[in-house]
Amino acid sequence: QSALTQPASVSGSPGQSITVSCTGTSSDVGGYNYVSWYQQHPGKAPKLMIYDVSNRPSGVSNRFSGSKSGNTASLTISGLQAEDEADYYCSSYASSGSYVFGTGTKVTVL
Amino acid sequence: EMQLVESGGGLVQPGGSLRLSCAASGFTFSNYWMHWVRQAPGKGLVWVSRIKPDGTRTDYADSVKGRFTISRDNAKNTLYLQMNSLRVEDTAVYYCARVERWFDPWGQGTLVTVSS
Numbered sequence: 001q002s003a004l005t006q007p008a009s010v011s012g013s014p015g016q017s018i019t020v021s022c023t024g025t026s027s028d029v030g031g032y033n034y035v036s037w038y039q040q041h042p043g044k045a046p047k048l049m050i051y052d053v054s055n056r057p058s059g060v061s062n063r064f065s066g067s068k069s070g071n072t073a074s075l076t077i078s079g080l081q082a083e084d085e086a087d088y089y090c091s092s093y094a095s096s097g098s099y100v101f102g103t104g105t106k107v108t109v110l
Numbered sequence: 111e112m113q114l115v116e117s118g119g120g121l122v123q124p125g126g127s128l129r130l131s132c133a134a135s136g137f138t139f140s141n142y143w144m145h146w147v148r149q150a151p152g153k154g155l156v157w158v159s160r161i162k163p164d165g166t167r168t169d170y171a172d173s174v175k176g177r178f179t180i181s182r183d184n185a186k187n188t189l190y191l192q193m194n195s196l197r198v199e200d201t202a203v204y205y206c207a208r209v210e211r212w213f214d215p216w217g218q219g220t221l222v223t224v225s226s
Contacts, residue, residue, distance in 0.1 A: 003154065034212075036213065040155075045205060045217065045218055045219055046216055047216075048212055048215075051212035052212070057214065091155075091157075091212075091213065098160070098169055098171065099157045101147075101155040101156060101157060103154055104154040104155070
């Protein structure tokens with residue numbers, strides 16, 4: 001199972017909006033509405049930010065939103081803040097019965 | 111509060127074995143699929159294995175199939191990963207996670223270093 005493709009880095013200024021893409025195939029991202037997104041700060045465990053494409057867990061800021069079109073899912077962070085600087089990973093259920101993660105995106109707040 | 115705590119990591123020589131444990135609390139462990147995910151130093155997250163709530167089905171990434179065995183003890187609320195024939199490329203932080211289509215919560219991770 002190949003990793004989902006994410007841009008290596010995305011940056012933005014405080015207050016701006018940025019979007020992180022996650023591209024897979026019809027056997028994973030395109031085939032199921034089971035895409036989730038994780039935030040990981042250095043030395044910490046990943047934290048769930050979005051599940052089932054566009055749902056936010058309790059406690060996650062509404063500045064984070066998710067969507068999907070075809071084989072590509074997207075995470076948008078609006079009103080970018082310094083604390084949003086972290087690595088972000090997407091994940092999807094795959095037809096093989098396994099799960100696959102994205103290659104990861106480093107978000108930098110300028 | 112839901113919590114997962116991994117243990118059992120350490121330094122092992124290539125070809126050696128190690129067993130990781132993941133103690134769960136704060137939720138009904140026996141109702142959930144449980145997974146292992148690893149992250150090599152400076153690299154991304156990689157799915158490793160999963161086990162059905164009753165333990166009757168397991169799945170593995172191709173890179174560990176035949177070498178790693180996932181298991182669980184629902185009476186002890188504990189997940190395990192038996193790792194045999196370890197390779198240098200298995201060096202990583204290993205996380206356990208509860209999964210219902212999404213991974214949450216995660217443990218803090220345990221570092222496995224395979225080196226001579």
